[in-house]
Amino acid sequence: MFRIWLLCMLLKNKILRKIFACLLTLLAASFAVFAAFEIIPGDAAVSRLGSNASESAVAALRVEMGLDKPFLLRYFLWLGGLFRLDLGTSYSYGIPVSEMLLDKLPITLCLTLMSMAVTVAVSVPLSIFYAKYARSRIDRTGYVGNQLLMAVPSFFLGIIMTWVFGSILRWFTPGGYVSYKKSFGGFLSYLILPSLAIAIPKCAMSVKLLRSAILTEADKEYVRTAYSRGLSTMEVLYRHVLKNAMIPLVTFWSMAVADMVAGSIVIEQVFNIPGLGRILLTSIANRDYPVVEAVIMLIAAVVVIMNYAADLICRRIDPRIRER
Amino acid sequence: MLLEVRDLSIEFHDHGIPERVVEHVSFSLDSGEILGIVGESGSGKSMTALAIAGLLPRKKMNKEGSILFEGEDVLTMERKDLRLLQGDEICMIFQEPMTALNPTMRIGRQVEEALRVHHSELDAAARKERALRWLENVGLNDSERVYVSYPHELSGGMRQRVMIAAAMVGGPKLLIADEPTTALDVTVQAQVISLLKRLNKEERVAILFISHDLSLIQQISTDVCVMQKGRIVEQGSVEHIFERPENDYTKRLIAAVPRVEL
Ligand SMILES: Nc1ncnc2c1ncn2[C@@H]1O[C@H](COP(=O)(O)OP(=O)(O)O)[C@@H](O)[C@H]1O
Ligand SMILES: [Mg+2]
Numbered sequence: 359m360f361r362i363w364l365l366c367m368l369l370k371n372k373i374l375r376k377i378f379a380c381l382l383t384l385l386a387a388s389f390a391v392f393a394a395f396e397i398i399p400g401d402a403a404v405s406r407l408g409s410n411a412s413e414s415a416v417a418a419l420r421v422e423m424g425l426d427k428p429f430l431l432r433y434f435l436w437l438g439g440l441f442r443l444d445l446g447t448s449y450s451y452g453i454p455v456s457e458m459l460l461d462k463l464p465i466t467l468c469l470t471l472m473s474m475a476v477t478v479a480v481s482v483p484l485s486i487f488y489a490k491y492a493r494s495r496i497d498r499t500g501y502v503g504n505q506l507l508m509a510v511p512s513f514f515l516g517i518i519m520t521w522v523f524g525s526i527l528r529w530f531t532p533g534g535y536v537s538y539k540k541s542f543g544g545f546l547s548y549l550i551l552p553s554l555a556i557a558i559p560k561c562a563m564s565v566k567l568l569r570s571a572i573l574t575e576a577d578k579e580y581v582r583t584a585y586s587r588g589l590s591t592m593e594v595l596y597r598h599v600l601k602n603a604m605i606p607l608v609t610f611w612s613m614a615v616a617d618m619v620a621g622s623i624v625i626e627q628v629f630n631i632p633g634l635g636r637i638l639l640t641s642i643a644n645r646d647y648p649v650v651e652a653v654i655m656l657i658a659a660v661v662v663i664m665n666y667a668a669d670l671i672c673r674r675i676d677p678r679i680r681e682r
Numbered sequence: 683m684l685l686e687v688r689d690l691s692i693e694f695h696d697h698g699i700p701e702r703v704v705e706h707v708s709f710s711l712d713s714g715e716i717l718g719i720v721g722e723s724g725s726g727k728s729m730t731a732l733a734i735a736g737l738l739p740r741k742k743m744n745k746e747g748s749i750l751f752e753g754e755d756v757l758t759m760e761r762k763d764l765r766l767l768q769g770d771e772i773c774m775i776f777q778e779p780m781t782a783l784n785p786t787m788r789i790g791r792q793v794e795e796a797l798r799v800h801h802s803e804l805d806a807a808a809r810k811e812r813a814l815r816w817l818e819n820v821g822l823n824d825s826e827r828v829y830v831s832y833p834h835e836l837s838g839g840m841r842q843r844v845m846i847a848a849a850m851v852g853g854p855k856l857l858i859a860d861e862p863t864t865a866l867d868v869t870v871q872a873q874v875i876s877l878l879k880r881l882n883k884e885e886r887v888a889i890l891f892i893s894h895d896l897s898l899i900q901q902i903s904t905d906v907c908v909m910q911k912g913r914i915v916e917q918g919s920v921e922h923i924f925e926r927p928e929n930d931y932t933k934r935l936i937a938a939v940p941r942v943e944l
Contacts, residue, residue, distance in 0.1 A: 578781065579776065579778060579781040579782045580781065580782060580783055580784040580785070582737055582776075582782070583774075583776065583782045583783065583784075583845075583848075584784070584795070585737055585768070586735055586737055586768055586769060586773065586774045587768060587769035587773075587795050587796045587799055587848075588765040588766065588767070588768035588769035588770060588796065588799045588800060589765075589769075589795070589799060590765065593799075597795075598784050598787070601786055601787075602784070602785070602786055675786055676785070676786050677785075677786065677832040677834070677835075678785060678832075678834050
């Protein structure tokens with residue numbers, strides 16, 4: 359009785375309710391991921407031993423891998439492991455999955471952070487510049503360029519960049535990835551081009567969103583009030599307009615981060631970076647399900663957490679959302 | 683003379699065909715006085731008010747004539763000189779206090795803003811103290827709470843009081859009130875009118891009071907300009923205009939006033 363009462367009280371708190379919803383989402387995702395690999399044809403034991411292995415050997419391996427237990431039991435065992443951050447053992451490498459991920463996570467994380475930093479640092483000033491010249495020739499030229507960059511996929515930009523900067527200008531060695539353990543500086547400088555390839559379309563989209571949000575806000579009456587107090591255009595922009603105009607962008611950026619983590623599969627392939635995306639790709643090919651499941655859960659967690667963070671930030675910016 | 687508007691004309695030319703919305707408007711306002719402007723909606727009252735406050739876009743519009751504030755022409759002034767007047771000497775309040783306030787900024791910061799711009803000698807504590815004093819002065823007794831509130835947490839009447847506090851905080855010489863009570867219900871309307879009258883007496887602030895409702899003008903002002911289609915069609919003391927209206931349009935405005943007193 360008391361526990362139920364406590365739960366109800368906790369659920370009244372909006373933030374706790376939101377966290378609860380996040381956990382529930384992740385739980386549903388975990389079931390979906392686990393069930394999906396149950397349904398997909400193919401047997402991990404067979405694929406590990408090869409198709410001409412003897413039936414008894416396969417059966418023995420199945421017992422060893424725990425595949426003989428019923429589905430639900432295996433699911434709950436796996437789920438229990440997730441809570442203890444025990445993600446199981448890789449079929450192909452025989453080492454704990456958590457160890458593998460911990461090794462690769464910093465690479466993709468760095469790439470995402472760099473891409474995001476470029477997106478934010480470039481798109482905000484650029485949007486302000488475009489908004490200032492709204493409906494002029496600069497604006498119309500910018501619009502076409504922006505539309506173009508928005509439509510180019512990152513991997514294509516990556517290929518072009520490798521060709522231009524690698525083969526023609528020879529500013530960087532394609533495939534010359536440097537491990538962060540060896541040289542952190544070398545590692546970061548290798549990530550510059552890939553992060554630009556990821557950031558450019560996101561930047562274009564951010565500029566489009568922020569430019570139009572700034573123009574929408576600039577027409578509002580509170581802006582006229584701000585001018586009536588003797589503020590300069592820049593003060594009106596930074597003290598009043600920008601904060602309100604950032605609200606749609608925060609949501610977009612949170613999705614962009616999730617998209618960058620998921621999109622690392624492609625861009626890491628183009629630039630030959632051994633990050634999360636690479637692991638996911640090879641483990642899918644090897645039917646290394648514990649690894650695949652763990653990476654997908656990680657991506658799901660990033661999506662859920664980023665959504666939650668965006669929500670929190672929007673609440674901080676706009677008090678009217680807080681009331682709802 | 684605090685404010686002298688001479689032969690003011692305003693013309694839009696953003697849709698190709700130029701459109702005159704204010705034509706040859708002249709009036710003047712002495713310091714510490716109240717002048718009413720009345721006219722139906724679309725008669726150019728707001729355009730005139732915005733021009734005086736220096737809030738009309740510099741491009742997109744043709745402006746002729748002059749608006750002399752303490753002898754200096756607001757229309758031809760450099761932007762940086764104009765900004766020194768705005769919020770410090772000339773202040774403005776608007777019809778919709780909800781949209782005129784920034785929805786994501788606390789009331790306190792908005793009330794203090796004119797001080798932040800024009801009185802850099804005041805530190806944060808002094809600004810806050812003044813803001814709180816002004817919130818109380820306009821009748822918001824729970825000033826500490828209002829100070830940290832957001833606009834949507836207040837009622838319409840409270841928001842307009844906040845706008846008045848934010849306008850008065852810098853000690854302006856001229857307050858332009860463009861239909862400040864139109865969005866409010868009748869009892870609150872009367873309170874805001876009497877607040878403005880009190881501020882006029884106590885702070886010696888001149889008020890340009892704009893309304894489509896002649897009975898409101900009658901409550902606050904002794905002098906009135908009647909505007910129609912961008913022109914001033916009649917000008918004089920409210921008393922005189924009520925007794926001997928010369929213009930048909932004025933007569934119609936008078937007929938629209940519910941006869942309670944007089
Ligand atoms: N951006 C604009 N472009 C063209 N005409 C406008 C614009 N804004 C207002 N007007 C016109 O200016 C005239 C005067 O408007 P306004 O001063 O707001 O009237 P009032 O405040 O007396 O109701 C109206 O006829 C209106 O249609
Ligand atoms: Mg108006």
